[in-house]
Amino acid sequence: xxxxxxxxxxxxxxxxxxxxxxxxxxxxxxxxxxxxxxxxxxxxxxxxxxxxxxxxxxxxxxxxxxxxxxxxxxxxxxxxxxxxxxxxxxxxxxxxxxxxxxxxxxxxxxxxxxxxxxxxxxxxxxxxxxxxxxxxxxxxxxxxxxxxxxxxxxxxxxxxxxxxxxxxxxxxxxxxxxxxxxxxxxxxxxxxxxxxxxxxxxxxxxxxxxxxxxxxxxxxxxxxxxxxxxxxxxxxxxxxxxxxxxxxxxxxxxxxxxxxxxxxxxxxxxxxxxxxxxxxxxxxxxxxxxxxxxxxxxxxxxxxxxxxxxxxxxxx
Numbered sequence: 001x002x003x004x005x006x007x008x009x010x011x012x013x014x015x016x017x018x019x020x021x022x023x024x025x026x027x028x029x030x031x032x033x034x035x036x037x038x039x040x041x042x043x044x045x046x047x048x049x050x051x052x053x054x055x056x057x058x059x060x061x062x063x064x065x066x067x068x069x070x071x072x073x074x075x076x077x078x079x080x081x082x083x084x085x086x087x088x089x090x091x092x093x094x095x096x097x098x099x100x101x102x103x104x105x106x107x108x109x110x111x112x113x114x115x116x117x118x119x120x121x122x123x124x125x126x127x128x129x130x131x132x133x134x135x136x137x138x139x140x141x142x143x144x145x146x147x148x149x150x151x152x153x154x155x156x157x158x159x160x161x162x163x164x165x166x167x168x169x170x171x172x173x174x175x176x177x178x179x180x181x182x183x184x185x186x187x188x189x190x191x192x193x194x195x196x197x198x199x200x201x202x203x204x205x206x207x208x209x210x211x212x213x214x215x216x217x218x219x220x221x222x223x224x225x226x227x228x229x230x231x232x233x234x235x236x237x238x239x240x241x242x243x244x245x246x247x248x249x250x251x252x253x254x255x256x257x258x259x260x261x262x263x264x265x266x267x268x269x270x271x272x273x274x275x276x277x278x279x280x281x282x283x284x285x286x287x288x289x290x291x292x293x294x295x296x297x298x299x300x301x302x303x304x305x306x307x308x309x310x311x312x313x314x315x316x
Contacts, residue, residue: 028066052081056113068127142302192232192265195227262282
């Protein structure tokens with residue numbers, strides 16, 4: 001399985017799909033892709049998928065039946081999302097009679113939509129093999145793509161393990177040991193920057209009603225200087241986040257003159273628009289009632305434009 005590296009007219013960077021095949025087909029159709037010989041393709045462009053193909057939605061298998069041929073036949077590129085990483089860990093033995101991602105009630109529930117559709121080991125095997133081929137990030141001339149956070153300091157940590165940006169079994173094992181340098185690197189790159197709330201804070205409930213004491217933060221935002229302003233998550237919880245300075249701890253350096261960067265992961269809502277002049281997120285919560293599946297049509301520009309964002313409703 002290979003990922004083609006060339007696109008004549010540009011790339012269409014598509015956000016987290018989470019088992020919503022109908023929305024994906026609507027978006028591909030709107031972008032001018034056509035289904036030919038079993039694979040969606042464009043005459044002069046390539047798609048780039050930002051990962052998180054699986055979990056949550058009702059059409060896990062159909063999503064992968066669309067995505068996998070596109071990547072394997074060179075009509076698309078793709079990076080790994082945290083849900084593909086978690087799936088590999090969930091299905092990989094730890095050598096001690098268990099699994100790298102323990103089969104706890106919580107972990108099973110988070111992965112249940114995928115497990116329900118892939119009960120047959122012969123159908124599961126090629127999907128997991130496909131996940132192993134996904135790079136953690138992509139860099140082309142004028143373009144960078146990663147699921148959650150671009151931090152070259154953490155790339156240096158992982159390059160000591162794998163030079164071509166893909167997981168190895170050894171790296172997967174190390175990245176599932178809490179506190180290891182590999183664990184910290186993967187957490188940041190695939191799940192984004194998080195800050196612990198100040199000591200004594202009561203925490204908040206996330207979308208799955210799990211109480212959390214860390215907050216996901218807008219690591220790219222120079223203006224969001226407090227915990228409350230930097231917080232990304234269920235809006236109902238924002239008022240419970242302290243309006244105290246982060247001391248800049250929420251930031252990961254990414255300068256305004258750096259290469260344009262595309263992210264998924266962040267469950268944004270509202271009218272799609274770039275995060276900064278050179279960073280855009282195309283995850284707009286496709287699984288929510290009013291969510292969207294979003295793509296950015298990039299054709300080499302160094303400054304991103306709202307007009308290049310294309311979306312379809314997650315549900316009709």
